[in-house]
Amino acid sequence: xxxxxxxxxxxxxxxxxxxxxxxxxxxxxxxxxxxxxxxxxxxxxxxxxxxxxxxxxxxxxxxxxxxxxxxxxxxxxxx
Amino acid sequence: xxxxxxxxxxxxxxxxxxxxxxxxxxxxxxxxxxxxxxxxxxxxxxxxxxxxxxxxxxxxxxxxxxxxxxxxxxxxxxxxxxxxxxxxxxxxxxxxxxxxxxxxxxxxxxxxxxxxxxxxxxxxxxxxxxxxxxxxxxxxxxxxxxxxxxxxxxxxxxxxxxxxxxxxxxxxxxxxxxxxxxxxxxxxxxxxxxxxxxxxxxxxxxxxxxxxxxxxxxxxxxxxxxxxxxxxxxxxxxxxxxxxxxxxxxxxxxxxxxxxxxxxxxxxxxxxxxxxxxxxxxxxxxxxxxxxxxxxxxxxxxxxxxxxxxxxxxxxxxxxxxxxxxxxxxxxxxxxxxxxxxxxxxxxxxxxxxxxxxxxxxxxxxxxxxxxxxxxxxxxxxxxxxxxxxxxxxxxxxxxxxxxxxxxxxxxxxxxxxxxxxxxxxxxxxxxxxxxxxxxxxxxxxxxxxxxxxxxxxxxxxxxxxxxxxxxxxxxxxxxxxxxxxxxxxxxxxxxxxxxxxxxxxxxxxxxxxxxxxxxxxxxxxxxxxxxxxxxxxxxxxxxxxxxxxxxxxxxxxxxxxxxxxxxxxxxxxxxxxxxxxxxxxxxxxxxxxxxxxxxxxxxxxxxxx
Numbered sequence: 001x002x003x004x005x006x007x008x009x010x011x012x013x014x015x016x017x018x019x020x021x022x023x024x025x026x027x028x029x030x031x032x033x034x035x036x037x038x039x040x041x042x043x044x045x046x047x048x049x050x051x052x053x054x055x056x057x058x059x060x061x062x063x064x065x066x067x068x069x070x071x072x073x074x075x076x077x078x079x
Numbered sequence: 080x081x082x083x084x085x086x087x088x089x090x091x092x093x094x095x096x097x098x099x100x101x102x103x104x105x106x107x108x109x110x111x112x113x114x115x116x117x118x119x120x121x122x123x124x125x126x127x128x129x130x131x132x133x134x135x136x137x138x139x140x141x142x143x144x145x146x147x148x149x150x151x152x153x154x155x156x157x158x159x160x161x162x163x164x165x166x167x168x169x170x171x172x173x174x175x176x177x178x179x180x181x182x183x184x185x186x187x188x189x190x191x192x193x194x195x196x197x198x199x200x201x202x203x204x205x206x207x208x209x210x211x212x213x214x215x216x217x218x219x220x221x222x223x224x225x226x227x228x229x230x231x232x233x234x235x236x237x238x239x240x241x242x243x244x245x246x247x248x249x250x251x252x253x254x255x256x257x258x259x260x261x262x263x264x265x266x267x268x269x270x271x272x273x274x275x276x277x278x279x280x281x282x283x284x285x286x287x288x289x290x291x292x293x294x295x296x297x298x299x300x301x302x303x304x305x306x307x308x309x310x311x312x313x314x315x316x317x318x319x320x321x322x323x324x325x326x327x328x329x330x331x332x333x334x335x336x337x338x339x340x341x342x343x344x345x346x347x348x349x350x351x352x353x354x355x356x357x358x359x360x361x362x363x364x365x366x367x368x369x370x371x372x373x374x375x376x377x378x379x380x381x382x383x384x385x386x387x388x389x390x391x392x393x394x395x396x397x398x399x400x401x402x403x404x405x406x407x408x409x410x411x412x413x414x415x416x417x418x419x420x421x422x423x424x425x426x427x428x429x430x431x432x433x434x435x436x437x438x439x440x441x442x443x444x445x446x447x448x449x450x451x452x453x454x455x456x457x458x459x460x461x462x463x464x465x466x467x468x469x470x471x472x473x474x475x476x477x478x479x480x481x482x483x484x485x486x487x488x489x490x491x492x493x494x495x496x497x498x499x500x501x502x503x504x505x506x507x508x509x510x511x512x513x514x515x516x517x518x519x520x521x522x523x524x525x526x527x528x529x530x531x532x533x534x535x536x537x538x539x540x541x542x543x544x545x546x547x548x549x550x551x552x553x554x555x556x557x558x559x560x561x562x563x564x565x566x567x568x569x570x571x572x573x574x575x576x577x578x579x580x581x582x583x584x585x586x587x588x589x590x591x592x593x594x595x596x597x598x599x600x601x602x603x604x605x606x607x608x609x610x611x612x613x614x615x616x617x618x619x620x621x622x623x624x625x626x627x628x629x630x631x632x633x634x635x636x637x638x639x640x641x642x643x644x645x646x647x648x649x650x651x652x653x654x655x656x657x658x659x660x661x662x663x664x665x666x667x668x669x670x671x672x673x674x675x676x677x678x679x680x681x682x683x684x685x686x687x688x689x
Contacts (some may be wrong), residue, residue, distance in 0.1 A: 004329070007085055009323035010313040021348045022326070047583075048312075050539035055331050055649025057545040071330045073323075074580075075539035076314045 001066040002027055005037055008073035011049075014041040028064065035060040037070050050073050081290035082144035082600035083107050087120075088186040090201055093134060093193030097208045097474050102187070104382075107604050109685065110566035111609070113143035114170050115616040117159035118189055121168075122619055123626075126628035129390035129413030131163035131266075132248060132273040134194035140181060140279065141189075143570025144600050147182035147286055149299035151579070152572035153304060154179050154367040159527070162265035163273075164250040164427065164481050165499040165524040166627035168620050169265030172528060173239075173364035173570055177281065182236040182570075185285035195275035200240070202232050205283040217246060220420040221255040224278060232280045234650035240278035241268045242422030247471040248272050255419060259374070259389035261368070263424040265501060265523055285689050298595060302579050306370040309578075315352075316574065320373040321393035322352035324505070325401065326347035327537060331546065332648020333510035335397050335503065337404045337434035337455045339496045339639055342507045342648040346406035349395055354408050359389055364389065371575055377412060382521070384413035391415035391425070394527075397431025397505030403436060403457030414462055422467035427481055428501035432464045434482035435474075443491050449474045460513035493638045499524030499629055508640055510650025511536045513544070513552040516660040519634050522620040530560035536575055541583035548658050553663035556584050564620075565589060565613035569596060615684040617670075618676050622686065631674025634661065642667065 006023045007015055015024055028037060030051050035045070038060075043049055051072045053062060064070070102116070110119045117139040121127075126127060138365040145153040156178035162169035181189070191201070198213040216224045221242040228238050239256035252268030253261040255259030262581060271277075271367045287297050287607030288370045310316075315323045325347050328334040339542040347513040348354065359379055365372035378387040391399070391412060399405065399414045418425045438444040439453040446452050450473050453460050467475025477485050483500040485493050495514075496503050508515030513532035518525040532555050536546035544555070566576045569592060580595065581587035593606040604612075624630055635641075640655045669680035681688050 003096065008326045009315045009319055009329070013313070022353075032460075047539065047542065051326075052330065052649075056547070058426060073327055073330075074313070074315055075543075076309045076312065076316075 001030060003032070003037060003064050003067065004069045005041065006069060006071040007041065008071065009045065009075060011036050011043050011072055014043050033061050034058060034064065034070055037064060038072055043072055048075055049073070080107070080600070081288050082148065083112060084187050084285070084287055086186045087188045087190060088203065088352070089190045089192070090185070090208070090210065090609065091193045091487070092191060092195040092199065092210070092276060095210045099186070099206065099212070103235070103640035109612060110616060111143070111612050112187065113568040113570055114143045114157045114159060114564060115568035115612065117141045117157060117449050118168070118616060118620050119172070121150055121159065121189065122623050125465070127161065127623045128628065129161065131161040131166065131270060134192070134660045135273070136161050138191040138274060139188060142182040143568055145595060146570030147179045148289060148599050149296050150571060150595050151299060151303045152366065152369050153427065153570050154369065154576040155548055155570050155572050156181060157567055158254055158262040158267045160267055160270045161627065162523065163269050164266040165629065167499050167524055167624050167627060168522050169267050170523055170567065171254070171257055171262035171264045171267050172567055173262040174262045177239050177256035177369045178570070179258070180283070181281040182287065183285050184283035189279065190321045191274060191276055194273065194439055198275050198277050200228060200278035201276065202280045203231070205285060211483040214279055216677070218243060222258050222420055225258050228278055228280050233282055236280050236282040238278055238280050241271045244469040245269055245272035247469065247479070249471065250481045250642065251424045251431065251540065252538070253422050253424045255422050260596045261419065261421055261424070264426065264526060264528070267663050268422050281660050289367050289599055291598045293596065295497065298591070298598060302591065303370045305579050306575060310370065314371070316371050316373040319352035319356060320363070320375045322355050322391065322396060324393035325351045325396050328397070328506060331510055331537060332505040332645065332650040333537070333546070333665070334401055335505055335507055336401045338402060338430070338437040338494070339507055340501070342510055342645045342650060343641055344401040347401065347416050349406040350400045350411055358408060359412055367574070368571070373574060379405055379409045379412050382409060382649050384409040386413050386416045388416040388419060388441055389452040391640060394505050394685055395425040395429065396501060397674060398426045398433070398462065402433040403461050405458045405461055406456065407458040410458035410462060414465055417462065417465050417649065420433050420657065421465070423465065423469060426504055427502040428465060428468060431478050431482040431485060434496070435464070435478060437494050438486065438489060438491060443489055457643045496637050497525060498636060498640055499633050501525045506533050506537065507650070508636070508655045509645045509646065509653045510648070511546040512655060512660070513546070513556055515636060515640060515655030516552055516556045516664060519657055519661065520664060522624055523616070528563065528573070530556055530563045531573065532556055532559050535585065539570050540578055541587060542585045544585070547650060547653065549659045553660050553667050555585070557664060557667045561613040561617055562587055562589065562612055564616045565609055568613065568616060611684070615686060618680065618684055619686055621676060634674055
């Protein structure tokens with residue numbers, strides 16, 4: 001199934017070239033979780049990152065559905 | 080005494096009498112400094128019911144005990160006064176150089192009272208204090224004023240001043256220091272203008288003596304190293320400042336768009352941090368002694384919006400940008416420069432124009448009244464409105480009243496997105512419930528700077544909190560409000576403070592901040608004591624509000640937030656469930672069910688009962 005991963009600001013450095021506005025599309029097997037999807041990229045997976053599914057706070061073990069968007073950004077600063 | 084000078088400079092602008100006063104060490108300790116000292120003096124000396132633009136209002140510049148110490152970001156001051164925008168309290172924070180230079184005059188706090196008979200500026204060179212004519216800079220913008228006053232005082236001095244907006248009493252006028260830094264919110268610049276006070280120039284060499292200089296140096300260096308380690312890892316703040324945030328809030332569906340009619344903006348990529356970095360960023364530019372360095376020098380090199388300056392920050396992008404539906408980055412950057420030069424708060428300026436745009440689109444305001452069409456997304460009209468606001472010309476006179484009064488005047492108060500008549504900052508609380516409670520109860524009206532629980536709800540700092548739930552938010556908001564009162568009283572910047580001088584628990588705990596206060600002042604605070612002092616400050620501010628006529632009846636949100644569900648994004652369908660949080664908030668504060676501090680709470684905090 002196709003899902004999308006979006007990385008914001010400095011995390012974009014972890015994306016392959018050719019992404020559009022920090023978004024890449026991935027073809028992943030059924031049962032792939034939020035954690036599985038985001039761990040394909042070289043970003044911290046501890047409390048230094050905020051990871052949301054379709055903009056919502058979820059358990060990282062939540063399985064993904066077709067068309068889902070996983071977004072991650074650094075929690076190092078604030079706004 | 081250490082850390083504090085325990086000295087106040089008082090300038091009566093009516094009589095031009097200058098006095099230097101000592102501060103009682105017990106008051107210094109109990110009220111911390113900065114914002115805390117200011118409310119202590121205002122509550123003691125001033126009738127909270129006075130007209131904010133009358134000579135009876137006090138205008139206070141206040142540094143904290145950590146200002147001008149080695150503490151990283153010990154570079155802040157607070158401007159405290161009664162707000163002409165809200166009728167409540169204004170306490171606006173700014174960094175840069177000026178606050179440190181001010182503290183080095185040997186005074187912790189400047190109090191300006193009365194009203195000068197003609198435009199003046201005050202030049203403070205330690206104990207040499209002069210009230211000088213400002214006739215030659217009246218009408219000039221903040222940059223030109225700064226350059227001229229440095230020439231005629233001392234090139235190494237620093238300037239805080241108002242621009243045309245403050246002179247013309249725009250209710251969202253800011254006080255700018257070091258050209259680009261703003262004590263922005265609640266119309267503090269209009270109060271300065273009402274006193275005919277164009278500028279304050281400061282310099283000196285009186286660094287406050289430290290109780291334990293070695294210990295303070297070591298703790299400060301270690302704290303700076305922690306910041307530095309994050310910067311090395313690629314902290315967003317050094318590269319983007321806060322301009323990366325639109326992508327975050329857009330993802331969560333809480334990016335104020337078209338006067339909060341929407342929570343996502345389809346053109347966000349045109350005006351986000353990457354667009355700014357790729358097109359106009361020159362370099363980062365720090366406040367004094369800041370290892371984080373979130374300020375950014377930018378330039379639009381050519382074209383109709385040509386200019387050079389600093390920013391924009393997130394709050395400007397979410398007000399003048401998405402708030403107005405504007406997606407032209409060069410025009411947005413220019414609008415930000417203009418606000419800094421005229422001395423306008425970008426949040427209230429942008430959101431007031433946004434409210435006017437909505438009224439125009441709905442047919443409540445005509446082209447005839449405005450003088451031109453004013454559609455969402457019309458960046459040239461937005462820039463024209465900023466100019467009219469600053470100079471109080473034409474329709475700008477109405478805009479300069481802020482969105483609450485503007486919408487009321489034209490018969491549609493439901494359009495204004497304000498609490499206590501102050502415009503919302505850049506987090507739609509329908510998708511960030513804790514922010515809703517914060518806006519509803521803030522002593523200064525809607526503001527993120529009075530207990531920014533978006534740190535947890537949006538940014539996961541120090542822990543991630545679900546923004547769509549209400550459970551536990553009363554406790555969180557109360558604790559963040561007190562913690563921000565502490566930071567504002569200490570002289571530190573929240574950006575460094577929240578992450579580096581509090582313990583990283585959900586209920587952030589000021590272990591390191593208390594240690595810094597002790598090494599600086601020798602006051603021997605426990606973390607519990609500094610938080611209790613901050614609660615004292617917050618509660619005394621609340622007492623001021625009640626006497627000013629901005630009490631519990633104003634602890635609410637505009638109809639859009641309570642009754643119009645977000646139409647788009649992840650928080651679609653949500654309104655703020657304020658009634659689920661407010662009673663518990665009052666309880667956590669030790670206030671009665673109507674929102675008044677109880678006698679027991681006032682006694683516990685050592686505050687006057689009336």
